[in-house]
Amino acid sequence: MFPPEIDPQPGRTYFTRINFWQEEGESSGTNYMRGILVPINTKAELVSIDKKYFTLRIEGGPLVKIRNEPDYTTVNTRKLAGRYLADEATKIELYGEDTASQIRNGNLRLGMTKDQVLLTRGYPPFHETASLEADRWVFWSSRFVKRTLVFENGILTVGRGLY
Numbered sequence: 320m321f322p323p324e325i326d327p328q329p330g331r332t333y334f335t336r337i338n339f340w341q342e343e344g345e346s347s348g349t350n351y352m353r354g355i356l357v358p359i360n361t362k363a364e365l366v367s368i369d370k371k372y373f374t375l376r377i378e379g380g381p382l383v384k385i386r387n388e389p390d391y392t393t394v395n396t397r398k399l400a401g402r403y404l405a406d407e408a409t410k411i412e413l414y415g416e417d418t419a420s421q422i423r424n425g426n427l428r429l430g431m432t433k434d435q436v437l438l439t440r441g442y443p444p445f446h447e448t449a450s451l452e453a454d455r456w457v458f459w460s461s462r463f464v465k466r467t468l469v470f471e472n473g474i475l476t477v478g479r480g481l482y
Contacts, residue, residue: 320413321434322405326397327365327373333404335361337441338425341383348385348392348399350441352460356425357383359438360408365400373400391444402442409438427468429482431475436468 322336335357339346342354357363362378373396375383385403387396394402411419414435421428422439431439433451440458447457447465456468469477 320410321438322407322409324398324401325404325406327368327400327404329365329367332362332364332378333406334408335359335363336403336405336409337438338422339385339403339441340425341381344381344383346383346385348387349444349459351462352425352440352458358423358425359411360423363404365404368397368400370396372396373403375403388444391446392442393445411438427475427478427481429475429478433470433473433475436475 325333327333336359338359339350339357340352340354341357346354357377363375366374366376366382372384372386375385377383385399387394387399389395392399411422414422418431418435422435425439427436427439436456437451443456443458448455454470456470458466458468460466466479468475475481
C-alpha cells in the first residue's frame with residue numbers, strides 16, 4: 320500500500336506520499352510536527368528543486384518550501400522530494416476507515432505498523448534513527464522536543480501520549 324519513492328520532476332503534479340507540516344510556507348526535512356498539516360494524498364505541483372530546497376504548490380493552498388538538512392535526512396534534495404511525493408494517491412482506505420482517518424489527520428496510534436507510522440508522521444531524522452528496520456524511532460516536534468516510538472515485531476507499542 321505504501322507507494323514507491325519516485326524521481327520527481329519540476330513542473331509535474333503529484334500526490335503527497337506522507338503527511339508533513341508547514342509553517343508560514345516553510346517546512347524542514349527534519350520533519351518537525353508544527354504548523355499546519357499538509358495531508359497525505361494532497362495534490363501538489365513540484366515547482367522547483369535545488370541543492371537546499373524543493374518547492375511545492377499545494378492544490379488550493381500556498382507555495383511550500385521544504386528545506387533539506389542532509390546531516391539529518393542523509394539524502395540529497397531530489398531524493399527527499401521523492402520521499403514526499405508519489406505518482407498516485409496512497410490507498411490508505413485499505414487499512415480500514417478508522418486507521419485511514421488517523422493517518423489522514425496525522426494521529427499516531429498504538430498498534431500501527433511501521434508503514435502506517437511513516438504515512439502518518441513522515442520520516443524520522445536519520446541521525447537518530449539510523450534505519451527504518453530499527454525498533455526505536457525518534458521524531459522531533461521542534462528543535463528541542465523529541466518523541467521516541469518503540470516497535471515490537473513491526474508494530475508500534477510505546478510512544479508518549481499515544482493510546
